[in-house]
Structure formats: structure tokens, C-alpha cells
């Protein structure tokens with residue numbers, strides 16, 4: 192907190208309670224995270240991601256019929272739409288995949304002309320927004336998968352109707368059926384990433400929604416916020432660190448240097464959790480199954496060495512991005528694809544918050560304290576006409 196002569200400023204809104212939410216409860220005291228009342232660990236262990244998405248949007252887990260209905264709708268919207276593919280193909284291969292996905296969502300939004308006639312209709316009805324949420328969640332895996340494939344010079348893989356969400360996502364990315372253990376680890380990661388109260392990207396979505404803008408604009412803005420390495424971009428950044436260090440034996444020397452240079456160690460620390468992220472044990476267990484499946488004890492050794500060394504020196508614990516980075520690497524995703532995977536999951540939480548914000552809206556507009564120059568006046572200041580002309584046409588002056 193900093194003091195301005197008359198006001199107290201909560202820099203970064205740290206500790207500020209901005210509104211109520213019934214979607215998730217992050218409790219740093221008990222190191223727990225509940226989605227609509229259910230511990231996230233239980234959801235990750237027992238539910239397909241489709242059921243978690245349903246829960247976030249509707250407040251209850253689905254019945255068998257409701258799950259079947261959601262799965263059918265998801266399958267109907269799985270294929271990469273031609274206009275979205277065309278837009279992606281216009282982008283340079285060197286574009287960051289987060290920018291690619293952001294653009295794709297923008298194209299989907301501009302192609303949904305319901306409510307496009309007037310800004311007064313942009314916010315949409317609850318029914319329209321739920322349908323839009325389901326369609327976006329269904330469309331994102333193909334966008335993420337195609338992005339990675341095109342960067343690798345590979346052809347688009349069409350979705351498979353006989354596979355559920357997580358298995359089909361891996362199928363569209365790699366063009367082969369993933370083993371059960373891999374699908375399970377991936378499904379768990381999707382559940383763990385889905386929702387986390389008023390994190391920066393979700394708050395961005397709520398700010399945009401609060402102006403009565405549309406759901407797609409909220410998601411596009413949220414993607415922009417998620418890209419940053421202090422937020423979702425950290426899962427990509429963790430892998431860069433692993434690549435830099437190389438092997439467990441080099442951790443101590445690498446950390447000495449990194450800390451001497453005052454570098455932030457990505458994948459550690461959290462604004463809310465100060466004694467460990469509630470999701471890490473579940474994701475670490477998923478990583479362990481992948482380490483065993485792919486027979487990569489070197490990855491586990493590097494993971495443990497960096498965690499042990501950093502925690503003992505700084506007392507700062509890993510966040511979810513720390514285990515998910517190497518897990519996605521083992522599955523075979525390119526490092527640049529990691530944060531787009533986060534989008535594919537978090538779109539469920541973002542859209543649940545868009546609907547919650549819309550249902551009980553107040554424009555989000557905080558105050559600021561001014562610390563610029565004191566009031567001053569023009570006092571006849573006008574640029575000298577001749578000097579301006581000369582500055583605008585320097586070549587004519589010879």
C-alpha cells in the first residue's frame with residue numbers, strides 16, 4: 192500500500208475485494224479451491240472436463256442427459272470453421288500463438304451477428320451467452336491444435352466424433368490417438384486451469400462485460416491479459432527456464448546467477464496463495480504419471496531440484512504453471528502452445544464470469560489519485576510556424 196497525501200492506494204488492487212462471486216472460492220488459509228462448492232482435486236480426479244465446464248456455467252454437475260447434450264453440442268462445433276482457418280492462415284508463422292488464438296476468437300465474434308445491429312444489443316441474453324460460451328469452448332481446441340500443426344508444417348487434422356473432449360483435443364493436435372494415461376493427465380490439467388476467481392484475465396473479462404460489451408470482446412481482452420508472463424504466460428516461461436538449466440545438476444549454479452541478476456523465477460509465487468498453490472499437488476501427481484509413462488526421470492529430477500532449491504532460499508512456492516509446463520512438454524506440445532492450452536480451459540471460467548457479471552452488473556470504474564504536474568496554462572504557447580514547416584520538410588532545406 193502506498194500513501195498519497197489523502198488517499199491510500201492498493202497498488203495492483205492487492206487485497207481489494209472487488210465484488211462477490213459464486214463461481215469459485217480461493218482460500219489461501221486452507222490452501223483450497225472450490226468450483227461451485229466442489230474441491231477442484233475431486234473434480235480433477237473424477238470428472239471429464241465437459242462436466243466441469245457445465246458445472247461452472249450452470250452451477251451444478253450435469254445429469255447423464257445434460258452431459259450427453261453438452262457433448263453433442265461440443266461435437267457439432269469442434270471443426271475449424273473455414274473463415275477462422277483463413278484468418279489464421281493470413282498470419283505470419285512467427286506470430287505468437289496467443290495472438291493467433293486472440294485473432295481467431297475475434298473472427299468468431301465478428302461472425303456471430305446476433306446482437307451486432309446495435310451496441311445496445313451487444314451484451315446478449317443469458318441464453319445467447321450460454322450458447323456462445325459452449326460454441327467458443329468447442330471451437331478453441333481446433334484453433335490451438337491447428338496453430339501448432341501449421342507451425343510444424345503439418346496438415347489440419349479433422350475432429351473425431353467418437354472421442355470425448357480431451358482425447359479429441361490430443362487427436363487434433365498430434366494426429367494419433369493418445370494413451371489413456373496421457374488423456375487423463377491432460378483432462379486433469381484442463382480442470383485445474385478452468386477457473387480461479389478474480390485473477391487478472393478474468394477481471395479483465397469482467398471489466399469489459401461491465402460496459403455492456405459482448406462476450407467475445409471480453410474473451411479477446413482476457414486472452415490479452417493471460418498472455419503476460421506474470422499470469423498465464425508463465426507456463427511457457429517455465430519451459431524456457433527448464434531448457435536454459437538443462438539438467439538437475441546445474442540448478443544451483445543457474446539459480447545463483449539468476450537471483451544475482453534479480454530475475455523472477457517463472458512458475459513460482461502467487462498473488463493470493465503465499466504458502467503454496469492448491470492445484471499444484473494434483474498437477475504434480477499428473478506430471479509424475481507422465482514422467483513414468485514416458486520414462487523421463489530427468490524431468491522429475493530437474494523439477495524437484497529447482498523447486499527444492501528455490502523454496503529453501505526464498506520461501507516462495509510453485510504455482511500451477513510450474514508442473515503444467517513440463518507436463519505439456521512431455522505430452523508433446525510445443526512450448527509456444529502451452530498458454531493457448533490455458534485459454535482453451537479458462538474460457539469456461541471467463542464466460543461463467545461474463546454471465547455472472549451481466550446478471551448483476553455495475554460499471555467497473557475505480558478512482559485514481561493524481562501525481563502529475565500541477566495545473567498550468569497555455570500562456571500563448573504556439574509552435575513557431577517557420578520552425579514547424581522546416582521540421583516537416585527537412586529535405587527541402589538541403
Ligand SMILES: CC(=O)SCCNC(=O)CCNC(=O)[C@H](O)C(C)(C)COP(=O)(O)OP(=O)(O)OC[C@H]1O[C@@H](n2cnc3c(N)ncnc32)[C@H](O)[C@@H]1OP(=O)(O)O
Pocket residue numbers: 203420421422423425454455456457458459460461462463507510511512
Ligand atoms: C496461473 C497464474 O497466473 S499463477 C502466476 C504465474 N506467474 C508467475 O509464475 C510469474 C512469477 N511470479 C511472480 O512474478 C509473482 O509471484 C506474482 C506476479 C505471480 C505475484 O506477485 P505479487 O503478489 O505481486 O508479489 P510480488 O511480485 O510483489 O512478490 C513479492 C516478493 O517476492 C518476490 N517474488 C515473488 N515471486 C517471485 C519469483 N517467481 N521469483 C523471484 N522473486 C519472486 C518479489 O520479487 C518480491 O520481492 P521484494 O519484496 O523483495 O520486492
Ligand SMILES: O=C([O-])CC(=O)C(=O)O
Pocket residue numbers: 384386387389390391422461462463510511
Ligand atoms: O489467481 C491468479 O491470480 C492467477 C492464477 O492462479 C490463475 O488465474 O489461475
